[in-house]
Amino acid sequence: MFKFFDAYSIRARLFPAIIAAAPAFAALTLLISWKSFELSNLIATLGTLVLLFAIADFSRVRGRAIEGKLYTEHGGMPSITMFxxxxxxxxxxxxxRxxxxxxxxxxxxxxxxxxxSxxxxxxxxxxxxCGNWLRQNTxxxxxxxILFTENITYGFRRNLLGVKMLALCLNVIVVAVCTFILWRLSWDVDTPQGSRITVVLxxxxxxxxxxxxxxSRTAVWDASKAYGRELILSCESFLAQSSSPAKKTTARKSASKTENVSPPSD
Structure with missing residues (x-):
């Protein structure tokens, strides 16, 4: 499945979805028998994949909404305010420079x-x-x-914050279901099913x-500032590239002048 994603999508979009639904995935894995592949296993597998993609898309949408609010709260996008x-x-x-x-x-x-002013x-x-130009050219x-790593960190934290409430709601549902099953088992955690439920809890x-x-919002903002700072500092790479041809041209001119100077006569 991972071959259909690039590095950013896997780490900044897919991973937050997996983390958000971790208790639900644990419940599906431990409470359903996988000794033989039956209809229930097929439904659980398909349901897991659908849930994963749905949460990944939802996390991106909610993350962008939170992003806009953070920029408003802090006076603008870090790549702008730092300039x-x-x-x-x-x-x-x-x-x-x-x-x-x-x-x-x-x-x-x-x-x-x-x-x-x-x-x-x-x-x-x-x-x-300026920020748009840098993003398009980096x-x-x-x-x-380094810039790519900071961008992934920011995307991961932003998208995970976007599904925070959803993740907690799924958590509550899983706990409620497991508690109900334990109640039906007369709170006997020594049985195989009781042990699995305990692990899920x-x-x-x-x-x-x-x-x-x-x-938290603080963690997202810290990552946003780190990415914005690194984006601006990427100018150093372009400045280094632009200065290199000039140095080479100067060196060529110096060499040409040296070649054109006649050697002293004996």
């Missing part, structure tokens, strides 16, 4: 400090276009592995603890 002159995440000298480079690529003028919205539009994951408890403690 502002009043933001100290990246040093001013580096940002000046990045602005000049990107302005050349976009055929636009860099907003001056006065422009930025009097019309932040207009300046942010320029920074937004898709080569081999050339920008333990998974549900660990799952709920993880979702409540580790999945």
């Amino acid at each position: 502002r002159r009043n933001d100290k995440t990246i040093d001013a000298g580096s940002k000046d 990045y602005r000049s480079f990107l302005a050349g690529k976009l055929a636009m003028e860099v907003p001056s400090p006065l422009d930025e 009097t019309n932040q919205t207009s300046a942010d539009e320029f920074y937004g276009q 898709r080569d994951t081999k050339k920008f592995p 333990l998974v549900a408890v660990a799952h709920a603890a993880y979702m409540l403690l580790a999945v």
Whole structure:
């Protein structure tokens, strides 16, 4: 199944779906007999796949909705706010070089400090276009592995937060079903079925603890800032590439001049 996904889809979309439905998957695995492949096993397998894809799609939609709210709460997208002159995440000298480079690529003028202070919205539009250019030109994951990793981390946390409530609701349903079965078994956990139910309940408890403690808006925002910072710093790679031809041209000119100089006569 994984061959139909790229690395980002697997780690940032599929994994959050698997984590969100972990107790349900544990219940299906442990409470259904897999000694022989019957109709119930086929239904459970198909149901698991459908549930997985549905949750992955839902997590992406909900994650994007949360993303917009986070940007509003924190004053904008990190790749925009970090370009502002009043933001100290990246040093001013580096940002000046990045602005000049990107302005050349976009055929636009860099907003001056006065422009930025009097019309932040207009300046942010320029920074937004800078971010768009960088995203479109840093898709080569081999050339920008750190940026790709930060993007995956951000996507994973964002999408997992998007399904947090759904995951907790599934958790409650699984616990309720397992508790009902245990009640029907007169709370006898020594039977094979009782032991399996106990394992499912333990998974549900660990799952709920993880979702409540580790999945948060703060974690998503931290990942968003890390990705935004790395996106802006990717300008260094383009600046290094643009300066290399100039150095080679200078070296060629120096070599040509040396060749054209006549050797001293004896």
